[in-house]
Amino acid sequence: MAVDLSVRIGSLVLKNPILTASGTFGYGTEYSEYFDPSRLGGIVTKTITLEPRAGNPMPRIAETPAGMLNSIGLANVGVERYIAEKLPLLERLDTAVITNVAGNTADEFGALIRRLDGLGRIDAFEINISCPNLKKDGLAFGMDAEATRDVVRRVRSETDKTVIVKLTPNVTDIVSVAQAAVEAGADALSLINTVLGMRVDIETRRPVLARITGGLSGPAIKPIALAKLFQVKRSIGVPLIGIGGIMTTGDALEFFFTGATAVQVGTLNFIDPSGSVSILAGLVRWCEDRNISSFSSIIGTLVLESPSKP
Amino acid sequence: MSNLGGSMKIRIVSCRIISQESITERIRRMVLQAPEIAREAKPGQFLHVRVHPSWDPLLRRPFSIHAADGNTGRIVLLYRVIGKGTEFLRSLGEGDSVDAMGPLGNGFHLGRNLSPALVIAGGLGSAPAFFLISRLLETGRPVTFLWGTRSAAEIFGLDRFRAEGVDIRLATDDGSLGRAGTVTGLLKEFLKEKKSLENLEGFVCGPKPMLAAVQALAGGMPFPVQACLEERMACGTGVCQGCAVKMRSGSLGMVCSDGPVFPLEEVDFGG
Numbered sequence: 001m002a003v004d005l006s007v008r009i010g011s012l013v014l015k016n017p018i019l020t021a022s023g024t025f026g027y028g029t030e031y032s033e034y035f036d037p038s039r040l041g042g043i044v045t046k047t048i049t050l051e052p053r054a055g056n057p058m059p060r061i062a063e064t065p066a067g068m069l070n071s072i073g074l075a076n077v078g079v080e081r082y083i084a085e086k087l088p089l090l091e092r093l094d095t096a097v098i099t100n101v102a103g104n105t106a107d108e109f110g111a112l113i114r115r116l117d118g119l120g121r122i123d124a125f126e127i128n129i130s131c132p133n134l135k136k137d138g139l140a141f142g143m144d145a146e147a148t149r150d151v152v153r154r155v156r157s158e159t160d161k162t163v164i165v166k167l168t169p170n171v172t173d174i175v176s177v178a179q180a181a182v183e184a185g186a187d188a189l190s191l192i193n194t195v196l197g198m199r200v201d202i203e204t205r206r207p208v209l210a211r212i213t214g215g216l217s218g219p220a221i222k223p224i225a226l227a228k229l230f231q232v233k234r235s236i237g238v239p240l241i242g243i244g245g246i247m248t249t250g251d252a253l254e255f256f257f258t259g260a261t262a263v264q265v266g267t268l269n270f271i272d273p274s275g276s277v278s279i280l281a282g283l284v285r286w287c288e289d290r291n292i293s294s295f296s297s298i299i300g301t302l303v304l305e306s307p308s309k310p
Numbered sequence: 311m312s313n314l315g316g317s318m319k320i321r322i323v324s325c326r327i328i329s330q331e332s333i334t335e336r337i338r339r340m341v342l343q344a345p346e347i348a349r350e351a352k353p354g355q356f357l358h359v360r361v362h363p364s365w366d367p368l369l370r371r372p373f374s375i376h377a378a379d380g381n382t383g384r385i386v387l388l389y390r391v392i393g394k395g396t397e398f399l400r401s402l403g404e405g406d407s408v409d410a411m412g413p414l415g416n417g418f419h420l421g422r423n424l425s426p427a428l429v430i431a432g433g434l435g436s437a438p439a440f441f442l443i444s445r446l447l448e449t450g451r452p453v454t455f456l457w458g459t460r461s462a463a464e465i466f467g468l469d470r471f472r473a474e475g476v477d478i479r480l481a482t483d484d485g486s487l488g489r490a491g492t493v494t495g496l497l498k499e500f501l502k503e504k505k506s507l508e509n510l511e512g513f514v515c516g517p518k519p520m521l522a523a524v525q526a527l528a529g530g531m532p533f534p535v536q537a538c539l540e541e542r543m544a545c546g547t548g549v550c551q552g553c554a555v556k557m558r559s560g561s562l563g564m565v566c567s568d569g570p571v572f573p574l575e576e577v578d579f580g581g
Contacts, residue, residue, distance in 0.1 A: 026549045034321055054562050061544050061552030066366040068544060075551045075562075219365040247365060270545035271360065271370060272322070273411075 003287040005280075005295045007041070007261050009239045010162030010187030012124050014041035014096055014262060017295065018252070018280040021243050021266030022047055022100040022126060022166070023072065027086035028093065034273035039280065042096030044264060045086075047128045048116075049101070050108055052078035057210040062199045067220030067245075068267060069197050071211040074102060074128075079115055087121055097121055098164065102128040106150045113158035124161055127152065127186075130168030130193035142168040142193070145180035156185030164241065167191040169221075169228050178232045190241035190264065191232060192225045218267040219245040226258055233259030233300065247275070249282030259300040322411045323347065327402055328384060334463045336391045337434070338400055339376070344410060345383030351375045352417030353442035354515075354538050354571040357387065358546035360409040361395040371395050372543050372566070374437035374515075375413060377444065388437040414546050415570045418442055418513060418536050425509045426452040428500070428533075430524060432493050432516030433459055438538045439515045440467065447474050455479070456500060458493025458520075462486035494523040501530045508532055514574060516540070522579035535574040541565040556580070 005016035019042045025031065028043045037043055055075030062069045077086065082099075090097050099122045103109040109127065116122055129142035129151055141147040148165070155163055165181040167174060169192040178189055194215025199208040207213075225244025233240060242255030243264040252263045268275040287295055325342040333339055347357065358370040377386035391400050402408065418438075427446045431439035436457060446453050458481040459465055465487055468478055480488030481496045489496055493516075501507065512535035514524050521537050528535070541553040548567030555563050556578040563569060563577075 024549065030547065030549050055551060055554065058554055058556070059542070060554065061542065061550065063367060063369050063542075066368055068368060070544075070550070070552060072551050075554075218368050267368070270550055271368065273545075273547070274322075 002293075003284055003295060004293060005041075005284070005287075007239075007296055007299075009164065009241065009261060010124065011160075012096060012162040016041040016280055016283075017256070017260075017262035018276055018283070019044055019096075019098070019241065019262055019264045020269060020276055021264035022128065023070075024266040024269040027082070027089070028097065029089045031269065031273040035277050038094040039277050040095050041262060041280075042098050042123070043090075043093075044098040044126055045082075045100050046076055047074045047100045047102045048076055048079050048082045048112065049074060050079055050103065050112055052076065052081065059208060059210055060214070062208040062214070064197065064199060064216065064218075065220060067197075067216050067218035068270075069199060069209060069214040069216055070194070071209045071214035073211070079112055083116070083119065087119060090121055096123040098124045098126050100126040100128050100166070103151075106147075106154045109151050110154035110158055113155050117159045117161065122161065124164060124187075125155065125159065126164045126166050126190060127155055128166050128193070130166050130170075140168050140170070142166075142177055143171050145176045148177050149180040149184045152181050152184035152186050162187045164188045164190050166193055166243075167228075167232070168193045169224055170196045174228050175231055175235050178236050182236055182238050186238065188239040188241060188261075189232065189236065190243055192221070192228050192244050195221050195224055217245070219247055219251075221245050222251060222254075226254055229255060229258050229260060230302075246279070249279050249286060252279050252283060253286065253298075256299055257302045259302070261296075261299055322409065324407045325385070325410050327404055327406050327408065329404055330400070330402065333388075333466050337464060338389055338391060338396075340387045340389070340399070342385045342387065342408070342410070343383055344385045345380075347410065347413055348378045348383045348385050349380040351378035351385065351413040351441075353420075353445050354417035354438050354536075355413035355415050356546075356570065357385070357410045357412040358414055358543070359387070359399070359411075361399045367393075367395040367398075369544050370411065370546060371399075372414075372541075372546055374434075374538070374540075374570075375441055376437045377441055388434055390434055411546060415566055416568070418538070418571050420445065420449070423511055424449060424451055425511050426454070428454050428456070428510050428512045430456045430493055430497060430512065430514040430516075431458070432520035433464070435514070435516030435520070435538070435540075436467075437515070439513070442513055442515075443471055443476060447471075447476070453477070454500065456481075456493050456496040458482070458491075458496065460484065492523065493520065494527065497524060497527060498530075501527065512536070512574070514538070518579060521574070521577070525574050525577070525579060528575055536571050537574040537577060539565045539570045539572065539577070541570070 222245030
């Protein structure tokens, strides 16, 4: 029995719900030696900015228990080289291309989308309002509902393509930011971006990262991601894309049950470049074993009431 | 085996451990059965090894290839036990397996140059240096090897090279063997006594401060030097951009995918 794995995110239909997370899969073809990216539901590119960025000073990665910190600082070739050199490489891939973008101001977000909107290979945009490494002290647009509203409005006014807004967990009330994004026109939300974190070298008493703080990712943040997803799912109607420490099919299922329409695999790519398709294969087997013909029927099926007594 | 694409190059393999032994209390030598990797490996390249099957420690560890034999299919790695990951690696025995990705990175550029080689290693820079010397000897090149370590206990495995006529000069921090002090002291001596340096080709492997010290002597080295860098890494393939190193041109190089071998004069060790 063939399992129908397709899901809909805004106007975009994904052939399956397994995507790669921004910053962990390059511009989309870097891991082609390890597996065919066309097997994925979609790839989310590394964050693209108007100007090229070399990124933050070194050291910019550190390992933590079941996690890693990064302060790469959105190193990327800039939008023009992305269009000229990177996007054409994706032409032959049979998978959705979701271009992740970030700007320093709402105007910059608008300018980026205006530049990219006409390019047919881009299926959707993911709006990075949540990278903790762009500004001092980990601040981001996504920490403020009104700043989020401004950015998403500008983006919405420039494109009819599917707009996914990526949320930060580094806020007191993620639901209010999610609401602002949806009111301003977001078709879907992805969550969570990395959790602000830090490590100290006890020999030198110095922070391990040159930028002091960075973004924590990996299995360590999965429980945080699930709780944030649960909170947002309760009050928001648009499709949600789960991100945070997904290493196995079981991890992905936790997100699907909690309400994610799709998931993004991130840090796992660094350890097992083809880990995302292993998760996909496991998901197909899981559905087949249970005679589930349509994957989407399992989304949001979390059981909350206590078991009934016989 | 994670090769799911059919025609893709196999890059991640489960390698059986043939043996593990201690060189010192902290330095270990591990022999792996990995025919595909052994056939392909070049000096300066590394294996990205998953040291533990759980997610803690999470990331792979990069280890320079210390020896590779395409005929026996064996690979040798050297590592220093410094943390949770390498402690676990130490506990593995014959018959256990580790998951290794590679060979990764760009090795030393050897070309058709048959000029005399000067190989300089600091500490575990011996890991890539030994593999390099073996390949240099195979092409009949005269080799001088300068090696500095903390103490005599960390000097090992030189008999084979001595037998093949390698000019070996040693330094130890504590003076327990060879010259007391660092390998840069040896290098200064060598540069002073040699009359014609122009024909030489230099290769240097070791931690960044040592590479920087060697670079500072560049004025006395009228010959090209290739440097093999050590750096902490996440992905090992250029994707995460974590292992960046500053270049004197102002750009950044990724140690894993642009390196780990760079022209010594191009690296900005101040960054």
